[in-house]
Amino acid sequence: MPDVLVLVDHDGDRVSTSAYELLTAARRLGDPAAVVVGTPGIAARLREPLARHGATAVLAAESTEAAEFLVTPAVDALEAGVREAAPAAVLVSATTDGREVAARLAARLDAGLLIDAVDLDSSGVVTQIVFGGSYTVRSHVTHGTPVITVRPGAFEPEEHPGQAVERTLTLPTVDPAASARITGRRAAPAGDRPGLTEAAVVVSGGRGVGGAKGFEAVEELADALGGAVGASRAAVDAGYYPHRFQVGQTGASVSPQLYIALGISGAIQHLAGMQTSKTIVAVNKDPEAPILDLADYGVVGDLFAVAPQLTQEVAARRAVG
Known part of the structure; x- marks a missing residue:
């Protein structure tokens, strides 16, 4: 061959x-x-x-x-x-x-x-x-x-x-x-989470998280699932989360086993970077959000009520499993 x-x-x-x-x-x-x-x-x-x-x-x-x-x-x-x-x-x-x-x-x-x-x-x-x-x-x-x-x-x-x-x-x-010569190297901030493009689970936050502090709910769920944290372009542009975590056409393309979108409306730019994920779960308070049409499972509700409950349930099941 x-x-x-x-x-x-x-x-x-x-x-x-x-x-x-x-x-x-x-x-x-x-x-x-x-x-x-x-x-x-x-x-x-x-x-x-x-x-x-x-x-x-x-x-x-x-x-x-x-x-x-x-x-x-x-x-x-x-x-x-x-x-x-x-x-x-x-x-x-x-x-x-x-x-x-x-x-x-x-x-x-x-x-x-x-x-x-x-x-x-x-x-x-x-x-x-x-x-x-x-x-x-x-x-x-x-x-x-x-x-x-x-x-x-x-x-x-x-x-x-x-x-x-x-x-x-x-x-x-x-x-x-x-050719471009490398003049210095600086390691990205270390953490226990897997790399965004290599993670089996990605939990992403969008404009709906409301600010940098709102990403704490995203991080907690990602950590409970042993996954990576992602962000939409809108969240990155607003300064909620660093650019290196952006998922989408102008960011990283991911295809994890499970993708959870919290407060992400589903702009085409974002969907292009994650729609090949094996299972997609979306939480959005807007029942007309485009991402709900793509999601395998959609929850219409407040992410700050849904995500903590999901985090608690995952932690409880891991504790007895």
Whole structure:
């Protein structure tokens, strides 16, 4: 079977859940080959968990300057992998960086690009949600090596243990004049909640929470469920919650097992980023709120009455479970 290149998101010590999802998706097309970009030694550290999730090869694209530049080393590594292996496709997670990597790679290869896939079949046909969630389309690349970005959460990561051979991809020297250099790093505030795009449960608040303090009810429910906190664009623009938690067309796209929307009306911009969630629960005092039409379960009521009761019930059941 042909190789399918998968760009591995990692922090140097841990592989992201989205990378395991890509390996699962890649098996539909061929043999997953995990491309690890970083400083020397990283690929060896990550080979075992990647092999456990189905990688048949780990392509080490390592150099001392790989961590000094944004995006460019990843594009260089994938281009080298395509030139060497002629893969069936290249899969990249549809994160902010991933979208840029995929676009630049497709331009270099003169190849077709499909973005934000939510499904993928064995023939390479991709399912996408387009025009703000208004349409579902099926597409495939007709020219060159398909470059596909996959929405985090669209696939359930599955273990598929095997042996992964390690191969080396030689990275060219980065041209500093044509690349963005990283001049400093600052860690995001640490917390016990899972990452927004990797969480199985996301609880989001909108303008209806009324202010930053209103997000306490959102956080309490998320913590009771072991989930992540999200926010609508309206809530972020109003200063209720930081931008990095925004869900929607101009924020993060999520597809968790459970999505709870508190005080979110359901603007198209927001629905585009979460409507592929497996189960959607919405709480809104407006019975005409568009999100209630999308929700699997809708509650018309005051979120500050409903959310605390739900939090208490979840905590009570966990206590006896």
